[in-house]
Amino acid sequence: MTDVNLSRRALIQTSVGAAGGLLLGFHVPQAHAAKTESRPWTTPTKGVEVNAWLAIDPDGTVTIRVPHTEMGQGGMTSVALMIAEELDVEWSKVQAVFADANRHLRNNKEYVTMFTAGSQLVWRQHPHIMQAGASARERLKEAAAQAWGVPRAQVAAKQGVLTSGARRATYAEFASAAAAVKLAEEPAIKQAKDWWLLGKDVLRLDIPHKVNGSAQYAVDTRLPGMVYAAVKASPVPWGKLKSFNFEAIKNRPGIVGAFELRAVPGKRGQPDMQDAVAVVADSWFRAKTALDLLPVEWDFGESAKVDNAALSAHAKKMLGETGLMTKEEPKALEAIAASKKVVTAEYERPFEAHLRMEPINATVHVQDGRVDVWSPTQDQSVAIQLVANQVGVPEKDVFGHTMFLGGGFGGNGAGGTAVTRQAAELSKRLKRPVKVLWSREEDVAQDKQRPMSAARLSASLGANGLPEAISTRAVWFSLDKANQWGPATADYGIATMPYIIPLRHHERHNLDTHVPSSTHRAPGANQTGFMIESFVDELALAGGWNPLDWRIEMTKGKDDWQRVLKTLKEKSGYRTDLKKGEGMGVAAVECHGTIAAACATVTVSRRGQLTVEKIVVVADCGHVINPRGAVEQIEGAAIYELSHAWHGGLDMRGGRFVNTNFDSYNLLRIDQAPEVEAHFALTGGKKWGGMGEPAGPPVPPAVANAIFAATGKRIRSTPFRLHDLSWA
Amino acid sequence: MAINLSINGVSHSVDIEPETPLLWVLRDAIGLTGTKYGCGISRCGACTVHVDGQATKSCQTAVSAVAGKKVTTIEGLSQDSSHPVQQAWREVGVPQCGYCQSGQIMSAAALLQKSPKPTDRQIDEAMAGNICRCGTYQRIKAGIRRASQISGA
Ligand code: FES
Ligand code: FES
Numbered sequence: 001m002t003d004v005n006l007s008r009r010a011l012i013q014t015s016v017g018a019a020g021g022l023l024l025g026f027h028v029p030q031a032h033a034a035k036t037e038s039r040p041w042t043t044p045t046k047g048v049e050v051n052a053w054l055a056i057d058p059d060g061t062v063t064i065r066v067p068h069t070e071m072g073q074g075g076m077t078s079v080a081l082m083i084a085e086e087l088d089v090e091w092s093k094v095q096a097v098f099a100d101a102n103r104h105l106r107n108n109k110e111y112v113t114m115f116t117a118g119s120q121l122v123w124r125q126h127p128h129i130m131q132a133g134a135s136a137r138e139r140l141k142e143a144a145a146q147a148w149g150v151p152r153a154q155v156a157a158k159q160g161v162l163t164s165g166a167r168r169a170t171y172a173e174f175a176s177a178a179a180a181v182k183l184a185e186e187p188a189i190k191q192a193k194d195w196w197l198l199g200k201d202v203l204r205l206d207i208p209h210k211v212n213g214s215a216q217y218a219v220d221t222r223l224p225g226m227v228y229a230a231v232k233a234s235p236v237p238w239g240k241l242k243s244f245n246f247e248a249i250k251n252r253p254g255i256v257g258a259f260e261l262r263a264v265p266g267k268r269g270q271p272d273m274q275d276a277v278a279v280v281a282d283s284w285f286r287a288k289t290a291l292d293l294l295p296v297e298w299d300f301g302e303s304a305k306v307d308n309a310a311l312s313a314h315a316k317k318m319l320g321e322t323g324l325m326t327k328e329e330p331k332a333l334e335a336i337a338a339s340k341k342v343v344t345a346e347y348e349r350p351f352e353a354h355l356r357m358e359p360i361n362a363t364v365h366v367q368d369g370r371v372d373v374w375s376p377t378q379d380q381s382v383a384i385q386l387v388a389n390q391v392g393v394p395e396k397d398v399f400g401h402t403m404f405l406g407g408g409f410g411g412n413g414a415g416g417t418a419v420t421r422q423a424a425e426l427s428k429r430l431k432r433p434v435k436v437l438w439s440r441e442e443d444v445a446q447d448k449q450r451p452m453s454a455a456r457l458s459a460s461l462g463a464n465g466l467p468e469a470i471s472t473r474a475v476w477f478s479l480d481k482a483n484q485w486g487p488a489t490a491d492y493g494i495a496t497m498p499y500i501i502p503l504r505h506h507e508r509h510n511l512d513t514h515v516p517s518s519t520h521r522a523p524g525a526n527q528t529g530f531m532i533e534s535f536v537d538e539l540a541l542a543g544g545w546n547p548l549d550w551r552i553e554m555t556k557g558k559d560d561w562q563r564v565l566k567t568l569k570e571k572s573g574y575r576t577d578l579k580k581g582e583g584m585g586v587a588a589v590e591c592h593g594t595i596a597a598a599c600a601t602v603t604v605s606r607r608g609q610l611t612v613e614k615i616v617v618v619a620d621c622g623h624v625i626n627p628r629g630a631v632e633q634i635e636g637a638a639i640y641e642l643s644h645a646w647h648g649g650l651d652m653r654g655g656r657f658v659n660t661n662f663d664s665y666n667l668l669r670i671d672q673a674p675e676v677e678a679h680f681a682l683t684g685g686k687k688w689g690g691m692g693e694p695a696g697p698p699v700p701p702a703v704a705n706a707i708f709a710a711t712g713k714r715i716r717s718t719p720f721r722l723h724d725l726s727w728a
Numbered sequence: 729m730a731i732n733l734s735i736n737g738v739s740h741s742v743d744i745e746p747e748t749p750l751l752w753v754l755r756d757a758i759g760l761t762g763t764k765y766g767c768g769i770s771r772c773g774a775c776t777v778h779v780d781g782q783a784t785k786s787c788q789t790a791v792s793a794v795a796g797k798k799v800t801t802i803e804g805l806s807q808d809s810s811h812p813v814q815q816a817w818r819e820v821g822v823p824q825c826g827y828c829q830s831g832q833i834m835s836a837a838a839l840l841q842k843s844p845k846p847t848d849r850q851i852d853e854a855m856a857g858n859i860c861r862c863g864t865y866q867r868i869k870a871g872i873r874r875a876s877q878i879s880g881a
Contacts, residue, residue, distance in 0.1 A: 070860050073823030080847030101810040203821055210826030211833060213762015213802035220761035226755070253745060285752035356768055357774065357827035357861040406764070409859050440767045628821060632867075636824055639863025662771035664857065671852035673865035 007345040010230045034080055034094035040066075040402075048175035050467070051141060051412040052099070052110045053083060053132040060160050062089050065099035067111035068121055069378055070206050071405035071412075072636070073692045074629035075121050077204045077600035079129055081625055085197045086133030086190060089160045089171065094516040096205050097448065098402035101380035105395050117410055117519065118376045119592040122625055126688065128191040131136035135180065138187045141176035144169060150474065188374040192623055192684060201628040204357075205327075205402060218403040219377040219437060221278020221363040226433040227256050229426055232286040233418070233446050236300040236655035237514045238263065241275035243297045249290040253612040254282035259429065261422055278426055284437055294613035303514040308452075311652070312348065314511065315454040319346060323473055323507035324703035325554065326491050331554045332503035335469035335487070339460030343542045345497065347531035348454040348717045351477075351657070354520060355667065357444040358406020359387065364423040365433035371398045372433075374406045375420050378412040382694050383420050390424040391713060410519035411447060418446070429557065444660035448518030451651065453527045457535045459501070465543025466553065468505035474528065476510050480515045492524025492588060494532045494699070498561050499554040514655065521640060522693035529697030530645065530704065533587035537705045538714065547705065548586045548599075560683050564595045564620050567681040572599035572616040581605065584703025589697040594621040594689030598698040600674075602706040608726035612642065612674040612703055617695050618665055621681055622687030627680075631690045634678040637695035645700030649719040731795050735760065736796035736804025746792035751775045754801060755789045762802040762830045766859070773858030774785050776831035777801045783838035785857070801832035805837060813837045816875035836872050845876055 024365040047057035055063045064083050070076040080096040104111045112128050139158050145152040155164045162169050171178075192199070209215035234241065246258045261276040277296055279286035336342055337613040351587055354378075365372040365386060369389055375383040380400040388395045405412060422670050423436040438446065459470040495506040520526060541548035555561035565588060568574070574584050581604055590598035599611045617634050624630045647666045651659045678695075704715045711727040733740045735758065742757050749768075754760045754777070760795045763786060766774030770788040778800040804809045809818075813836045816822075822831040832855070837845055838855035846854070851872055860868065 002802050072826065206826065207818055207821055207823055210823035210829050211817045212805070212809045213760070215826050217773060217804070217827065219765070221754075221757060222761070257814055276804060283752060283756045285748055285756070324843070355861055357764075357772075357825060359765065407825045409861075437765075440769075559873065624828075632821065632824060632864075636863040639865060640861070643863070659765060661769055662767050663769060667859050667861060668863070668865075670855045670865045670868060674865070 003161045008665050024305060027457070029084070033203060034084070034205055036076060036093050036096040036209070038209040039216045040097045041074070045174055045662065047172075048179060049728050050136045050175055050178050051132060051574040052103075054087070056172050058172050060093050060170055060172050062085075062087065062094050062171075064094060064096050066096050067099040067104060067114045068116040069380070069402060069408070069546070071116070071378070071408040073633060074626065076203060076205050076206055077117055077624060077629065078122050080205065080503060081130045081202060081649060082126055083133035085195055087137050087160050088196070091197060091202070094158055098706065099703060100397065101384055101400035101402065102396070105381050105384060106185040106363045107693065114379050114381045115410070119594070119692040123621070123688045123690040127189060131186065134187045134189050135183070138183055139178040139181040140171050140174050142183065143174040146428045147174070147177065150446050159223055162580030162620050163314040191334050196260045197624040199585060199627070202626050203544050204629060207586050209580040212503060215287075217358055217406050217615065218363065218374045218488055219361045219406070220372040221356055221403070221435060222434040223363070223365060224437055226363070227280050227430065228283060229278045229280045229422070230284060230291040230432055231261070231276050231278040231297065231422055231436055231438065232291055232442060235445055236296055236298070236303050237516055238303065239275065239298045239300040240276060241296070242299050244277050245295040250281065252286065252290045254286040255290055256282065256430070259426060260714075261425060273421050276422065278422065278480060280426065280430065280434065284435070288439060291362060300655055303614055306514065306655045308350065308651055311452055311513065315348060315452070316346070317458040317479070318475050318509045318511060319473055320597075321509070323509040325507050327506035329362040329503050329505040332469040332471050332505035334377060335503055336458050336460045339468070340459060341542075343461065343539055344456070344458040345538060345626045345716060346454065347534065347536055349452065349527045350451040350519065350648070350718065351452045351515060351652070352644050352648050353443065353444045353447040353650060353665070354407070354409045354411030354546065355665075356409060359438050359440050360417050360419045361435065361437040362420045362423040363428040363435040364420070366424065366431065369397060370422070372399060372401065373420065373424070374401045374403060376403065376412055377420070378405070383676070386420050387424045390421045391428050391437045392684070409521040410523065414425070417448060440662070441660040442610045448516045450520035450526065452465040455528065455529065455531045457494070459539055461539070465545055465684060467501045467539055467543070470501045472507070474506075474508045477513045477515070492591070493528030496590070497532050498590060499536065499551070500556065501554070507560075515563060521637070522591050522696050524612055525589050525697040526641060529589040530700040532714065533589060533698060533701035534704050534714070537585070537587075537708065539700070546576055548704035551586070551588060560595055560620050560649055561588070561682040562686070563683070564597050566616050567679060568597045568599055568616065568618045571618060571677070571679050574599050578709070579651040581710055583706040583709030583711070585702045585707070587698040587701035589694070590691030591694050591697060593687075594619055594694035596694040596698050596703070598695070598702040600699065600702040600706040602703060602710055604707060604710045604725050604727065606727060608724055610646075610707065610720065610725055612672070614677065615642075615702065616677045617679070617698060619678070619688035619691070620683055620687075621680070621691050621694070623685050624682065624691075631678045633691045634695040635676040636677045637667055637693060638699045639673055641696035641699045642674070642703060645703065645718045646649055646720045649722070729798055731791055733799060734795065734797070735799045736801060743789065746789060747790045748801070749787050750777070750789045750791050750794055751786040752801055753789070753798065754786060755835060760801050760803050764827055764830055766828065772828070773831040773835060774828050776834040778838060780840060783835045783854075786812065794880065802834060805833065811837060812875040812878040813840065815878055816871045820867050820871045822864050822867040822871045824864055828858060828860045828862075832860065832868055836868070836875065838881060839872065844879060846872065
């Protein structure tokens with residue numbers, strides 16, 4: 001019953017299709033480019049492994065094993081570049097593959113970390129990644145030195161060739177000997193001034209596979225005998241599954257069965273399953289259609305009474321009550337109470353989903369003695385641990401396959417969502433490969449959301465119009481009173497703002513909700529950046545200051561901030577004297593070790609139609625290893641945040657989110673997308689910062705500040721689409 | 729009921745409910761996974777293919793409706809990734825995560841077929857049905873202009 005004709009034929013045709021796909025292949029004439037394959041987790045290496053990170057083929061090809069995921073942020077290319085830089089090998093001889101996650105766990109975290117989040121790959125991981133390349137290079141030199149009877153210092157390693165005097169050999173010739181070399185001391189990594197490859201524009205390795213449909217994502221996994229599952233978890237988080245009536249759908253075509261999945265009692269952590277029902281069939285569409293027809297009864301409990309308005313009212317109430325003081329300065333409160341010139345405002349932002357373009361999915365195959373997992377996770381090793389735990393097998397028996405990710409944005413961190421457990425559980429019960437794919441509606445409703453948040457900010461101004469004291473109070477909604485992504489993020493941005501205000505006081509409330517939350521591209525700064533950077537615009541204008549000059553004045557003595565803000569002034573042509581209906585706005589936020597400042601230019605028609613014409617971003621991430629990649633991340637992050645601020649906003653009614661697809665939860669589209677211009681103002685030296693996230697947070701406040709300049713209307717909540725921007 | 733399909737010039741016969749969306753026939757029955765699922769309600773464009781040369785959202789197209797018509801997917805746009813849009817996309821470096829890009833490329837190719845030198849407004853109109861979560865829009869615009877040059881050269 002489970003193997004209808006469709007799936008048998010499908011399998012036969014797939015194998016033909018796959019082979020055909022590979023034959024079509026493509027050898028793109030990319031001058032001097034390294035490469036990867038469309039399935040870079042299966043690429044065989046013929047070569048000799050010098051260390052876990054790289055192997056050298058007899059023909060000189062260097063295969064670099066990338067422990068991180070590639071979700072469009074350029075991680076695969078960045079790792080390959082950093083190792084090639086140290087190894088000193090021609091870029092055209094490099095091929096990248098994904099590292100084996102099972103091996104990583106088996107060998108006690110051999111790749112240090114597979115975590116791919118927090119913009120950390122270059123910023124935080126470059127020391128050990130570059131070290132792996134440097135170490136391989138020195139081993140190759142040492143092997144040649146021993147063979148030639150010369151000191152290592154007299155051997156040069158350059159572009160894949162070892163030389164000493166008249167002697168010459170390729171790296172490949174000494175690869176085996178190098179693997180056995182033990183160095184007395186590991187070499188230091190190179191300084192930026194000695195780079196020959198880093199710092200140049202390089203086309204990302206994954207791009208050729210992403211223009212012909214050959215790049216393989218987890219959702220594309222197809223295995224012999226595989227069945228498909230559509231799932232529905234309690235639409236109100238943590239509701240109880242009471243019953244479902246399988247009889248109603250069991251005779252539909254291709255149905256394998258319907259299964260209940262249960263939340264682990266008492267556990268409300270990030271990747272834990274909710275009560276859910278899964279319908280399994282021989283194709284996903286058949287499973288999904290049957291699931292939609294399946295009668296299901298739930299008990300939603302008290303959470304069914306919660307909606308956006310109730311949460312908002314609760315936030316407002318708590319903004320009036322003393323919170324946990326994370327920066328206590330009673331004198332700030334006294335100064336504000338005594339001042340004649342005080343500016344006070346309240347800001348609020350809603351829940352937002354990640355909306356990765358690839359809806360959440362996972363494929364797991366449980367067999368005796370071996371389990372395989374294909375998961376779009378930002379940490380392959382965590383996916384293995386989750387599956388091992390769910391199936392009840394040792395980690396060493398679980399094999400993770402790293403696929404390209406159709407977006408991550410922090411939502412696929414720590415093994416992603418409950419989907420991996422769901423697939424593991426179903427495969428365990430069915431004893432065959434199971435692919436679980438969440439519909440877009442499920443993907444949004446069951447996502448771990450970016451928490452709703454609010455803040456009240458007050459400041460008193462001195463005689464020169466500059467603030468003397470500031471007092472801020474933030475509210476952050478997160479599951480279980482903020483054990484999940486609460487404390488750090490609630491203070492981020494506001495409490496960490498760079499402005500030199502003599503007296504600063506900050507409090508926060510972490511409020512419990514039933515909504516699971518998680519990291520989300522630029523956690524904390526993504527919500528609070530808008531609040532603080534809009535508020536300081538209010539302060540500057542109330543004090544009679546030009547908002548950009550105000551920021552320069554208020555960061556005096558901080559060289560990196562000065563460099564970024566002055567570069568923004570020069571590149572953006574920021575001005576405050578445009579005619580009504582046109583406006584420019586600026587904002588600057590630091591996160592992930594990087595300062596990013598943005599200037600937005602907008603026009604607003606009399607009837608209130610907003611056009612964002614252009615966004616100029618200036619960033620200081622210390623060093624840039626691939627300018628082309630860094631610029632792409634600035635362009636992408638700017639659009640990403642503008643999208644939420646303009647069109648986003650999850651709407652909760654009756655305890656559940658009701659706008660769960662692109663018809664009601666829209667994203668920025670090409671016809672509204674501004675031009676984004678990227679510049680760097682780099683500190684260099686010891687400073688390194690991340691680049692995947694920081695360009696986002698300053699964009700919404702820059703646009704809101706520009707809207708104020710154009711219309712005189714101050715926007716204190718998002719999305720912008722809910723505000724009337726008309727003017728007369 | 730067997731339905732006869734022509735996909736990328738190859739004939740297929742699938743025995744499936746006639747209302748099944750073409751998207752799922754391509755992905756699950758035939759194994760052409762380059763065409764992606766993003767929303768299932770015709771609002772994101774990830775599933776865009778050509779039906780008799782027209783850009784069409786395959787998630788809302790019943791397989792029975794394309795019987796006897798010529799369907800082209802991203803895998804069949806060219807034999808060797810040499811379509812001007814594919815060349816331009818590599819040159820400009822359009823894709824980030826890449827998940828939306830099969831749909832973007834199919835929409836762009838259909839646009840250029842109709843309007844070899846599209847105006848900005850024509851680009852916006854033709855491409856507004858394709859969401860890119862990674863925000864590659866300005867490179868998509870640049871890619872279309874570059875592809876237009878390559879075709880005209
Ligand atoms: S999947 Fe067809 S338009 Fe989104
Ligand atoms: S490239 Fe990621 S959604 Fe477009």
